[in-house]
Amino acid sequence: MTPDYGKTFELWREGAGAPWGAYTHHAFVEGLRDGTLPRAAFLHYLIQDYVFLVHFSRAWSLGVVKSETMDEMRVCAGTVDALVNHEMALHVKTCAAAGIDEATLYAASEQVENLAYTRYVMDAGLQGDFLDLMAALAPCVMGYGEIGARLAAERTSDTYRDWIDTYAGAEYQEVCETVGTMLDASVARRIGTLQGSAREAALQARFTKATELEVGFWDMGLRGA
Ligand SMILES: Cc1ncc(CO)c(N)n1
Numbered sequence: 001m002t003p004d005y006g007k008t009f010e011l012w013r014e015g016a017g018a019p020w021g022a023y024t025h026h027a028f029v030e031g032l033r034d035g036t037l038p039r040a041a042f043l044h045y046l047i048q049d050y051v052f053l054v055h056f057s058r059a060w061s062l063g064v065v066k067s068e069t070m071d072e073m074r075v076c077a078g079t080v081d082a083l084v085n086h087e088m089a090l091h092v093k094t095c096a097a098a099g100i101d102e103a104t105l106y107a108a109s110e111q112v113e114n115l116a117y118t119r120y121v122m123d124a125g126l127q128g129d130f131l132d133l134m135a136a137l138a139p140c141v142m143g144y145g146e147i148g149a150r151l152a153a154e155r156t157s158d159t160y161r162d163w164i165d166t167y168a169g170a171e172y173q174e175v176c177e178t179v180g181t182m183l184d185a186s187v188a189r190r191i192g193t194l195q196g197s198a199r200e201a202a203l204q205a206r207f208t209k210a211t212e213l214e215v216g217f218w219d220m221g222l223r224g225a
Contacts, residue, residue: 006180012207019211028218035157045221050091050105055118057083066130075182090166113220117213135206145176
């Protein structure tokens with residue numbers, strides 16, 4: 001069953017169409033599910049994803065800056081904490097076991113798909129308001145929540161169990177639910193009803209673009225270093 005991350009996310013997810021499926025059912029994801037993903041591709045992805053999370057955390061920090069309520073500020077600050085102090089521990093631990101230390105991860109050179117995605121998200125927030133930023137951030141957060149939940153139920157191998165458990169786990173799922181609930185309140189507060197509103201198309205375009213950039217990120221992972 002697909003998890004429930006609120007009605008704004010559900011609307012955006014439906015609105016994204018085919019790219020959403022391409023993202024959440026990418027060959028990279030299926031390789032995590034059945035264990036056939038080559039280890040080298042996984043490590044390459046994880047190194048890039050560490051740097052992704054550095055910049056992704058900066059974008060969530062911009063959410064703190066763009067917040068208009070204490071609830072929004074708490075959720076954004078909490079998400080920065082979840083990313084920096086919890087999710088990234090997976091990357092540090094897995095890479096350490098492969099002989100790659102954290103300083104090396106931090107200094108890794110970004111591939112263009114990685115660079116494009118994080119800077120797109122940051123710019124969405126710099127150019128627009130809180131909702132523009134959230135529309136660009138939502139596919140990353142909730143997409144991994146959806147992938148993790150599905151792979152936990154459908155996995156046929158233990159090879160990438162640590163990765164799957166990180167995103168299927170209660171802690172990460174709670175982040176997705178909290179962000180989804182906040183998002184519904186943020187939309188209600190600023191727009192009222194999203195469907196049919198003046199901002200619907202532009203916010204959907206942000207969400208869909210970020211989804212396409214997620215597909216590019218998996219492509220980059222499969223291509224290797
Ligand atoms: C590329 C990417 N998207 C989303 C997440 C989830 O935080 C991640 N770690 N990496």
